[in-house]
Amino acid sequence: MKKIFSKNQTILLTTLALSVLVIASSFINKINKPTPPVDDLEGTISISGAFALYPITVKWAEEFRKLHPKVKFNISAGGAGKGITDALSNLVDIGLASRDISPEEVKKGAYTIYVTKDAVVPTFNAGNPNAAALLAKGVKRDQFLNVFVTGSIKDWKQLAGNVSVPIHIYTRSDAAGAAETWAKYFNKKQEDLLGVAVYGDPGLAQAVKKDVTAIGYNNLAYIYDLKTRKQVAGVHALPIDVNGNGKIDANENFYGTIDELTDAIATGKYPSPPARNLGFLFKGKPKKKELVEFVKYVLTDGQKFVDENGYIALSKQKLQEELKKAQ
Structure with a gap:
């Protein structure tokens, strides 16, 4: 005898069958699903x-x-x-x-x-009247030594450019790795560095930014904007004339973005120290x-x-x- 279901009965039976399948599937998944490891780290x-x-x-x-x-x-x-x-x-x-x-x-x-x-990077104020010449010529290691350690170079004109303005040196007041590393570039210690002592990396960057005749040094994170990847306004990296030929050659010109500079550090183009x-x-x-x-x-x-x-x-x-x- 053939049993005929009404339309409503058919819909009900179909719904019940699907529900059973869903429940069964969920049960099987729970059995097969691996238990996540308990995070007992605290x-x-x-x-x-x-x-x-x-x-x-x-x-x-x-x-x-x-x-x-x-x-x-x-x-x-x-x-x-x-x-x-x-x-x-x-x-x-x-x-x-x-x-x-x-x-x-x-x-x-x-x-x-x-x-x-x-790396530690030497810095100067972007408003320095000799800025263009400084970026083109850079500064040699011995010149940095005579600014920061011996004090025999006291005027920006002695480094580059035609405008005579005094060099105002800023250094760190706290026992700083940046200061030790910068001094090590000259085979010296932090105590050997001249300058007005300022606390912390942010403080030193701010001091250079406020003084148009300033020279200082900073870690990368404090002179580059991580969003734009470019140097922050007011403070500029002072290029190192690595080969000492009196100009910044193409292979020494890597300060435009933080990515260019970090690549130069990684490949050894930037000296260590101060890297x-x-x-x-x-x-x-x-x-x-x-x-x-x-x-x-x-x-x-x-x-x-x-x-x-x-x-x-x-x-x-x-x-x-x-x-x-x-x-």
Whole structure:
């Protein structure tokens, strides 16, 4: 006997059949779907130190927290000297180091893992009346030495141009990796640098921006706009005449954008020093789980943020060497 269903009954049966299929499918998916790993990473990581490393470290921390929201960060900039002292005094987990570590600091337990690279760049006020000549001729290493260390060059006319104006030198008041690195370019120490002492990278950039006859030095992140990739208004990189021939040749003219300059640093066209490696400094090898995992992240997935933030990636071999130091 053939059973005939009404239209409404047919719709009801079809709906019930589809519901059963959906429920069955959902059940099967739940069985087959792998259980996501439990994020048991938690704790607080405290960091202080170099202005040079501060911006990228903040970025790394923000991205790391997206993966591990239970991990908190306390990050402050106060200069490499402060960060190293804080780490060796167990006041913070990581000291941001932008200079070489001394033998005395190593004896105290300093353990450094390098995470990226950048450079210190000499700067001058873009309104300097000799600006065009300075950009065309650049400044030789010995001339910088005689400005910042011996003081025998006191007038911009002695460097380039025809307008006689005094050179106002600005340097860092805090124990700074930038100052140590710039002084190392002349085989000197920060204490050997002349000039009006100003606190911090932002402060030094601002001092040069306000004084038309100023000369100073800064880390890349404070003289380039990361959005436009060009130099910030008022402060200009003072080109280094690397080969000392009295002019900026095509292969020395790489200051137009931060990308041009970082490429020059990576390929060795820009001298080292003032180019340098930047590192995380610990008192002894890091052991806290959240700390070790953060360092591993920085040296692996975190490297994708290096270029866009105005830093230079370490070589793959160097990254592997540093990664082993964290394991």
